[in-house]
Amino acid sequence: MTEGKPTHSAAKRPTVNLALTGASGARYGLRLLQCLLAAGCRVHFMISKAAQVVVATETELSLPGSPDAMQAFLAERYGAEADQLLVFGREDWFAPPASGSGSRAPLVICPCSTGTLSALATGASNNLIERAGDVALKERRPLILVPREAPYSEIHLDNMLRLTRMGAVIMPASPGFYHHPESVADMVDFIVARILDHLDLPQDLMPRWGAERVSRKLAGPSKPPAD
Known part of the structure; x- marks a missing residue:
């Protein structure tokens, strides 16, 4: 479900690591x-400084x-709920996503800046988001990147080819139109649905x-109209 109240108990919540970086598409x-x-889900949330600027620019x-x-x-x-959302700072090296011995959760970077793509492709770990991506790659955990x-x-x-070969899923924010979107929200939901x-x-x-x-x-076949 994507609407309404969460239905998982705290002990059974799936965990997802989610990061926002400084590309358009907040x-x-x-x-x-x-x-x-x-x-x-329980969400371990990370956001770069550039992403905070983008959020302020593109949303209210x-x-x-x-x-x-x-x-x-x-x-x-x-x-x-109280235990659902945890926000971690840029250099919180004790956060679960920072280590392979942390919780085995998938990581989604959405949107993913091209700078972050470069950092992940070259093994840089200069902040928590980059380290989380590095951990996902080395531990063979699901990694979804939305440039x-x-x-x-x-x-x-x-960089995208290199990351794909390492096991990441590259999912550009390129919404389709066959579902006849009527609003920006419909186009946003197209990509979010694919991530889910x-x-x-x-x-x-x-x-x-x-x-x-x-x-x-x-x-079954429709009945022909009566004479």
Whole structure:
């Protein structure tokens, strides 16, 4: 589920590491955070300084500067339970995502800046987000990267190829239009739904491709009109 109150007990909550970096597309990351919390996940949340600037530029939000204040703000905004959302600072090296001996959780970087792509492709670990990505790669944990840039340079493409070969999933923020979006929110949900699918979390943001066709087939042939 992506709406309503979380249904998981604290002991059974799936954990997802979520990071926002300084690419355009903050709404993707914030909507994903909302959906993860609504699905009952525990979220380890990380955000770069550049991402905080992007959030202030692209949305109506002005996030508090300290991790504790941001945690309280986001928990209240998205209706998180007390144990659901943990916000970690840029250099919190004792946070679970910073070590392979931490919780075995997938990492989503959404949006993912091209600078972060470069850092991950070259093994840099200059902050918690980069270290979390490095851990995900070395531990062979699910790593979903959502870049938002146009056009891509050869450097960007090479970094994405290198990361794909290492096991990461590159999911550019390129929404489709076959579902006839009527708003920016619909286009945001298209990408968020694909991320949730890759995390094996239920979602009802987007209908399944072919679902209508299957329903028609199961219903059988339509009857011809009566004379």
